[in-house]
Amino acid sequence: MTYCPGNLSKQEILGVNFQYANLEEMxxxxxxxxxxxxxxxxxxxEIYYISNPATGLWSFRNRFINNI
Structure with missing residues (x-):
């Protein structure tokens, strides 16, 4: 999972075991x-894009698979 938050620091993202990338570069x-x-x-x-992470990161895997 890579986050490009723009308003959180790299340390904050890495601190919760996600990958960090610079928003402008991405x-x-x-x-x-x-x-x-x-x-x-x-x-x-191949990437998996979630336009609004707040609506689905907590969801179960089959919900995403069934929408493919």
Whole structure:
């Protein structure tokens, strides 16, 4: 799980065992207006995009699999 929060420090993100990435740098690679919730392929890399993490990170795996 990689977070690009913009308003939290790298130390805060790493402190809860998530990966950290710089928001501005990631927006150059991953354009949220072009991504759909779920699996996407960007530059040959398969990613899973969640537009609003607050609505689904606590959910169970089958909920996501059933929406593929």
């Amino acid at each position: 927006l150059k690679i991953y354009n949220p207006q072009e991504l759909k919730d779920g699996y996407n392929v960007v530059n040959g890399e």
